[in-house]
Amino acid sequence: MIKRIWEGIKRPVDPWLLFFTLLVLVLSVVVLYSASNRDMDKVSDKLTFMGIAIVAMWCVANISLQNLMRLALPAYVLGVLLLLGVQFFGVTSHGATRWLNVGITRIQPSELMRIALPLMLAWYFHHFEAHLNWRHFVVAALLMLIPVGLILKQPDLGTALLIAASGFYILFFAGLPWWLIGAMALAGGGMAYTVTHWNLCIHLLREYQCQRVATMLDPMEDPLGAGYHIIQGTIAIGSGGLLGKGWLNGTQTHLDFIPERTTDFIFAVFGEEFGLAGNAVLLVMYLLVIGRGLTIAMNASTLFGRLLAGSITLTFFTYAFVNMGMVSGILPVVGVPLPLVSYGGTSMLSILTGFGILMSIGRDRKLMKA
């Protein structure tokens, strides 16, 4: 009896993905304990989020791929409608309109889009799989640009770019021509160069976004203002050295020099206390998770599964890269948490939901084989 229940629980789960994820999660609890100055409330909160997110992952893993495909279009349409709603009835805070008041609580529709957009695009390509041509890519690009444009208007550059990335990964795996990718890479690089070197920033981006770019280029220009985050993060990591200052011994961390040290800047805490060795271990753990995700994508039986799994995996990678790049001072400060490690329920939930989808895709292949 118990064995059957265990079998039932175990059935949808991808053991490798779960194992690698749990490795990162265990590490994250260890870091949080230090980053929060041994705040057991935060640690238990984090454990609660983890529990809820893992249950959510299991539930999503149980949904069959066919049902997921059916959800794609409605989820996308709902997401876009909510984003439009934000445009007209949104709640403004700190100069940005990102939230929608639905009576009980405020929701942030862009969070839904993180899953809904790749789902929609994967479904779209799958639907027209038999006779794909360039027109479909144009349509897919438009489907992507609608929500991205709406989020950009809120304004929320970080989320918009990350959602655009998740959509782009679908296009990439669907076979976007290499020459076009190359051209886009060149154009993007050229634009970034122009903006940063010719001071066009002011015309194209909002002031605070400009400032972040300028800050990344020269954090010392404004050491107590916008540059403070980057400088203190970089000092924390750099002072960690080869082996780190030891768990609970980071001076930057415990003397409160690292801002947002349990959330966006938790990597600085990690780098300070565990050093280069710890960073390498973390990178390897992330690589294991990503590797498993790509393997699932590789082996997926349908185009929908392949595209979706590829996009989810690369999006996860993007979060990790952008966060670590930002904290170590090679990317501008965008509010991106370190996936699985940063304190915060929403991010944890959306990532593990994504992993649930990965597991569902992986299971689908097994079923096909069986």
Added chain:
Amino acid sequence: MKYRRRTLFSKPVKGRMRPPSTNELKNANAERYAFQLRIVAAALFVLALFGCLLARFVWLQTLQHDKYQTMAEANRISLVPVQPSRGIIKDRNGVVLAHNYSAYTLEITPSKLPDSLEQSIERLNKIIEVTPKDRRRFKKLMDETKEFESLPIKTRLSDEEVARFAANSYQFPGIEVKARLFRHYPLGELASHLIGYIGRINDKDLADLEDAGETANYRGTDHIGKVGIEQFYESQLHGTTGFEEVEIDSGGRAIRTLRRTQPKPGQNLVLSVDIKLQEIAENAFGDNNGSLVAIDPKTGGILALVSKPGYDPNLFVDGIDPQNWKDLNESPDKPLNNRALRGTYPPGSTFKPFMALAALEGGFRSANAAIADPGFFWFGGHQFRDDKAGGHGMVDMYRSIVVSCDTYYYSLANTMGIDNISRFMKLFDFGQPTGVDIQGEQPGVLPSQEWKKKRFKNPAQQKWFAGETISVGIGQGYNTYTPLQMAHATATLANDGVMFKPHLVQFIEDADKGSRTVVEPMPVKTIPLKPENLAVIHRAMAGVVKEGTGAKAFAGAQYEAAGKTGTAQVFSLKGGKYSESGTKKHLRDHAWFIAYAPANDPKIALAVLVENGGFGAATAAPIARQVLDYYLTGKKPNAPAINASDVESSGDD
């Protein structure tokens, strides 16, 4: 396996139709292959970017580790200066003249206040009374300093006030109670001009400290010596600032002390001044303004240095309030002016012994040569009058000093000429700073032809007239000296020409070890004077006190003194008869007296100046008497030597 890859953007192969064929399956395989290629590309992309991150980590954590390690330490460790306690100033007998005590102050950092300064002070006033005087003083301090400095709004809080504020301190960001060391001058006005005072460091002081490379040592120090001994010996008194390495959090709050370098307290100063003597000298002036400088002729040590009126130096320590400042600054008595070394006055007849010595040394007149004094001296159609109508009769050098005969010196000066006078007087440091250990000494004026050329721009005024030499001969005219210079010259004369640099500090005491560094008496030079010539002057000056103009003041003295009275004209009489009652007080003559005693072995030499005191014999000599009495016999006077009514009495100078 050969197949044709179907690529996007290529035209669909013609004739390929549904339902699926083997061709279709091949296509599916091809698509799968293409996808796998992309997965591999994605994996490479991931590895490449993670490689970038790893490279960045290696850069930061190994190659740049030292730099960031240093920055992290600098972040976390703050050097908090620990102020050394300022050296104590004592008189020669160990009486404390300046010391420190610790007290609580309430300090405001204007830049950290949540609301306006007025609002904050209003709120504060509900808990601790802030008087209008405190406010005025604070305003003045604010004008003088930078926004981010912490400035005292109220000093010397009572324990109750400290407790009351501590309980409410959360309401007052930017305001805090601090324990500070305060300078205190227990004797108040007494000796204020020689001790001086400390005050808050202002921009000019800061610039001076920067020039001296002392800024680091003054971190955490708010006060600096402004005048007097406090200023001159600032570097000895201040000490060396200590430092505490404190671990701080990002908010600057101290978490714990890591290391402490003890401050080295400032050195104590032991003065040559006898504060009892100083007190007697100051009291002797009564309500009169003036100055007295007493010097030990054998060392140059200053025994008393009086400038009346004085002021309370304690007013300056926490920043003087504008009302007190105005009162002190605008008073016609000029209490802030140190007359002993900044006031310059014509020496009057006190110049005569030096003139006589110059005549002997230069061979211009022998001691025995006598002149008949008709009561005036004719020169160039102008009559130079003696004080005594009808003259003193036959006057030799001895009598010329004892009775203070002007006519004798009119003719002597005329014989010598200005440059001979000036050359000799220069030996006694007339017209030159003495080098005393207080800043701001005035050089006075020792006139000569050369001096006049430099002094005046108009060629018509540059020429020296022989008639001007005649006034100089009796200590009038252009020459003006400070009381310190007169005392210094008298001491040198008393010491037979062996000159010591006058100084106030006798020992510098190391507060930690208790060891003393003696400020050695510095013989500046020995003026080559013939003993027989000196004997004439000594005898004559003793005669002044015994049978001359000073006899009345020194009647019944238990020691033999030598002196000379003097009266310096303030107001040119243009040949008219001077009458004290008919002249407004501030235009009355200044009274001088120089003296040394005991005459045969001088232990003390002094110069007294009573501003607008009239005749030196009447007002200045009695002050000298009280000082000499106390110093030589220990006799304390019962009342001031003079009061306002004494000024009227007349006499011949």
